Amino acid sequence: MVTAAPPPAAPAATLHAVVAPVRVAPHGWTTHTVRDGETLDGIAQRYRTTVRVLASHNGIRNPGMIHAGDRLSVPRTSGSASSGSSGSSSSGSSRSAVHVVRDGDTMSGIAARYGVSLAGLLKTNHRSASSLIHVGDRIVVRGGKAGSSSSKAASRSSKPASRTYVARSGDTLGGIAARYDTTVGDLARASGISSRSLLQVGQRLRVPTTAAHAVSDTFNGVRYPAGVVGAARRNHDLLARRSVPSRTETKRLIAETARRHGVDPRLAMAVGYQESGWNQRAVSPANAVGVMQVIPSGGDWASSLVGRRLNLLDTRDNITAGVVMLRALGRAASGTDQAIAGYYQGLASVQRHGMYSDTKAYVRSIKRLRATM
Structure with missing residues (x-):
C-alpha cells in the first residue's frame, strides 16, 4: 500500500x-x-x-x-x-533545498537525486533507515552538489514543456505541484496566476512537467513490473479527469460505510487518511487505487465479500472495498494490531513472518490517527 x-x-x-x-x-x-x-x-x-x-x-x-x-x-x-x-x-554558504515527497519516492532515491549521502540525509531529517516517508512529507536536503539531478533546477533552466490540468473539487496549488513534482511558484507563473490564488472547479492550469509520469515505477525501494505500472498510470490519468468527492465528503462516506458494515469508523477513517489523505485520485506504482489504496486482487477479494463487482475507480466502491477488507481482517486476525498490519503487509505474511519494521511503523501511525478521529 x-x-x-x-x-x-x-x-x-x-x-x-x-x-x-x-x-x-x-x-x-x-x-x-x-x-x-x-x-x-x-x-x-x-x-x-x-x-x-x-x-x-x-x-x-x-x-x-x-x-x-x-x-x-x-x-x-x-x-x-x-x-x-x-x-x-539556508545555513551559511551551504546549498540547501526542500524536497516534497511524491508517489514512489524513497530516501535513498532522494539522496541520489540531490547528490548527497543517505546517512547525511537521514541525519538531517532525524530519521532512521527504517523510517516511512509519505506523499507530501518535506525532506530537507543540505550540501547537494551544484550539478545534481534536481529536476526542479533543471526544469527552470531548460524551460520545460507544460501540460494542461483542469482543476477539480478539492484541488489546491500545493497538491497539484506536489503531484507533478514542481513548485507552487512555478505552477502559478506558468498558469499566469498568483501563488495565493484560490482555484475554481474547471479552471485550466499550465503545469510545468518533465517526461516523468506522476506515478513512478518504484516505491519503498521496490521497482514494479512495467505492466503493473502501466495499469497504474492509466488509472491515474482516468481519475485525474474525473470529478471526485471533497475530502470532507470522503471522510463522511468512510464513516457511513464503516458503520454499515460493522467496522470501527475511526479505524476506517484512519486507514483512509494514512493511505491516501482521503484522496480518490491517489494511485501507487503497485496500482493501489483510490481512497483506501486497493490493488486489483484486493478488489476481487472485496467483491467476493459483498457479492457484487466493485469498481475501484468509484469512490463509494473503493471505500466499500477497503472497509469490508478491514472487517474480514478483523475477524481473522488475533487482534486489532495484527488486522491493521494485515492491511499493509498481508495477513498471511504477518502470521508467517511477523511484522516487518515498516509495518510496525504503519500500525503505530494508524493507531495515532485513530485517536484523533
Missing part, C-alpha cells in the same frame, strides 16, 4: 492562542505555511520539536487535523533562515 499524508481540516482561527515556553525554541520562532498533505507530526520532525509543543504554541486542539494554508509558528533551527511560506532554509 502507498501511504499518504492526511488532509487537513481544522480552522485556522484557532492558531496562536497559547504560547509555549521560550525554552522550546532557543533560536526563536519562524513561520511555516502548511502545504497540502502535511501532518503536524512531519512538521514537528522537520523543525526538531514535538507535536505537543506545536499544538500548544499554536492553540491546536486536534493535532491530527490541520489545513493547507494554515500558518504555524515553529521553532527556528540553529543557523537557519525563516522558512516563511516557501519552506526552504
Whole structure:
C-alpha cells in the first residue's frame, strides 16, 4: 500500500492562542505555511520539536487535523533562515533545498537525486533507515552538489514543456505541484496566476512537467513490473479527469460505510487518511487505487465479500472495498494490531513472518490517527 499524508481540516482561527515556553525554541520562532498533505507530526520532525509543543504554541486542539494554508509558528533551527511560506532554509554558504515527497519516492532515491549521502540525509531529517516517508512529507536536503539531478533546477533552466490540468473539487496549488513534482511558484507563473490564488472547479492550469509520469515505477525501494505500472498510470490519468468527492465528503462516506458494515469508523477513517489523505485520485506504482489504496486482487477479494463487482475507480466502491477488507481482517486476525498490519503487509505474511519494521511503523501511525478521529 502507498501511504499518504492526511488532509487537513481544522480552522485556522484557532492558531496562536497559547504560547509555549521560550525554552522550546532557543533560536526563536519562524513561520511555516502548511502545504497540502502535511501532518503536524512531519512538521514537528522537520523543525526538531514535538507535536505537543506545536499544538500548544499554536492553540491546536486536534493535532491530527490541520489545513493547507494554515500558518504555524515553529521553532527556528540553529543557523537557519525563516522558512516563511516557501519552506526552504539556508545555513551559511551551504546549498540547501526542500524536497516534497511524491508517489514512489524513497530516501535513498532522494539522496541520489540531490547528490548527497543517505546517512547525511537521514541525519538531517532525524530519521532512521527504517523510517516511512509519505506523499507530501518535506525532506530537507543540505550540501547537494551544484550539478545534481534536481529536476526542479533543471526544469527552470531548460524551460520545460507544460501540460494542461483542469482543476477539480478539492484541488489546491500545493497538491497539484506536489503531484507533478514542481513548485507552487512555478505552477502559478506558468498558469499566469498568483501563488495565493484560490482555484475554481474547471479552471485550466499550465503545469510545468518533465517526461516523468506522476506515478513512478518504484516505491519503498521496490521497482514494479512495467505492466503493473502501466495499469497504474492509466488509472491515474482516468481519475485525474474525473470529478471526485471533497475530502470532507470522503471522510463522511468512510464513516457511513464503516458503520454499515460493522467496522470501527475511526479505524476506517484512519486507514483512509494514512493511505491516501482521503484522496480518490491517489494511485501507487503497485496500482493501489483510490481512497483506501486497493490493488486489483484486493478488489476481487472485496467483491467476493459483498457479492457484487466493485469498481475501484468509484469512490463509494473503493471505500466499500477497503472497509469490508478491514472487517474480514478483523475477524481473522488475533487482534486489532495484527488486522491493521494485515492491511499493509498481508495477513498471511504477518502470521508467517511477523511484522516487518515498516509495518510496525504503519500500525503505530494508524493507531495515532485513530485517536484523533
